[in-house]
Amino acid sequence: xxxxxxxxxxxxxxxxxxxxxxxxxxxxxxxxxxxxxxxxxxxxxxxxxxxxxxxxxxxxxxxxxxxxxxxxxxxxxxxxxxxxxxxxxxxxxxxxxxxxxxxxxxxxxxxxxxxxxxxxxxxxxxxxxxxxxxxxxxxxxxxxxxxxxxxxxxxxxxxxxxxxxxxxxxxxxxxxxxxxxxxxxxxxxxxxxxxxxxxxxxxxxxxxxxxxxxxxxxxxxxxxxxxxxxxxxxxxxxxxxxxxxxxxxxxxxxxxxxxxxxxxxxxxxxxxxxxxxxxxxxxxxxxxxxx
Numbered sequence: 001x002x003x004x005x006x007x008x009x010x011x012x013x014x015x016x017x018x019x020x021x022x023x024x025x026x027x028x029x030x031x032x033x034x035x036x037x038x039x040x041x042x043x044x045x046x047x048x049x050x051x052x053x054x055x056x057x058x059x060x061x062x063x064x065x066x067x068x069x070x071x072x073x074x075x076x077x078x079x080x081x082x083x084x085x086x087x088x089x090x091x092x093x094x095x096x097x098x099x100x101x102x103x104x105x106x107x108x109x110x111x112x113x114x115x116x117x118x119x120x121x122x123x124x125x126x127x128x129x130x131x132x133x134x135x136x137x138x139x140x141x142x143x144x145x146x147x148x149x150x151x152x153x154x155x156x157x158x159x160x161x162x163x164x165x166x167x168x169x170x171x172x173x174x175x176x177x178x179x180x181x182x183x184x185x186x187x188x189x190x191x192x193x194x195x196x197x198x199x200x201x202x203x204x205x206x207x208x209x210x211x212x213x214x215x216x217x218x219x220x221x222x223x224x225x226x227x228x229x230x231x232x233x234x235x236x237x238x239x240x241x242x243x244x245x246x247x248x249x250x251x252x253x254x255x256x257x258x259x260x261x262x263x264x265x266x267x268x269x270x271x272x273x274x275x276x277x278x279x280x281x282x283x284x285x286x287x288x289x290x291x
Contacts, residue, residue: 032287033215033265034065035275037254039284044258046250047073047288048274050265051154052212056146059209062157065291066260072291074257076162078155079264080178081171083163090175095134102128104188116195132191133182142198143205155262162260170253172246172263185237197229204229212265220265240272247277 035048047069070076081087102110102124114124120138127135144151162169186194194201204223211219230238246263253259261274268274278285 030287031217034288036288037283037285040282046254046259048261050268051262055209057150057152060152068291070260073260075168075259077170077259077261083169087175097131100128132188135191143201181237185234
């Protein structure tokens with residue numbers, strides 16, 4: 001479990017860097033991190049909880065209603081199933097690359113990256129065999145204002161509770177799918193541009209955490225609208241396409257058994273968010289204030 005936690009947090013750092021920059025143009029006038037899904041032939045409700053992938057332990061709070069939703073569900077479904085050995089093997093390889101970063105850059109670009117990495121407490125020599133995803137994970141490490149030993153993950157905390165309760169564990173996508181989405185969204189030079197905005201990510205993430213704690217999803221999603229962090233190509237690859245894929249998989253999962261889905265908060269709202277996509281399929285999806 002200790003290795004699982006390390007791997008899970010590493011992966012979530014990468015996804016947090018990407019999700020905190022997601023854009024959603026139209027938010028519903030509804031506020032909750034927990035949503036109930038009923039109707040359309042379901043015999044039992046399922047639930048969706050938006051997560052703030054990582055935050056400092058001082059800010060971390062698991063809402064009782066989310067734990068209650070997990071208790072009422074037969075399965076716990078994350079973006080990736082961290083209990084699948086094949087996925088864990090793939091996850092370990094996600095941060096390494098056979099092609100050195102320096103070989104993909106001109107001497108001037110390599111020198112520039114080396115200077116940027118100094119702000120993250122490392123250098124190009126140390127990171128040269130890393131993937132662009134590993135570079136992106138550095139943004140989260142810097143944006144979270146506490147030591148790594150004090151970082152909490154919603155998904156990992158929920159997973160540990162689900163395992164104790166002997167829930168079935170599932171995933172909405174494979175590591176390979178996630179890697180493809182990231183590669184389609186960000187090439188190496190775009191990752192480097194994002195690294196240069198480390199300070200701005202710190203401000204953005206803290207604003208997101210503050211709003212998340214209040215379940216103020218409107219403020220959370222308004223923070224995501226700044227197009228300096230994500231353009232339309234990146235939004236399509238990281239949000240829209242993945243949301244649509246998940247919305248196609250969720251009905252069969254919910255039909256089979258009641259599930260609690262835990263996905264990054266950026267995936268819930270907007271015209272192509274999970275909430276509207278499921279509603280368009282005939283489900284009743286409503287925010288839950290208490291359970």
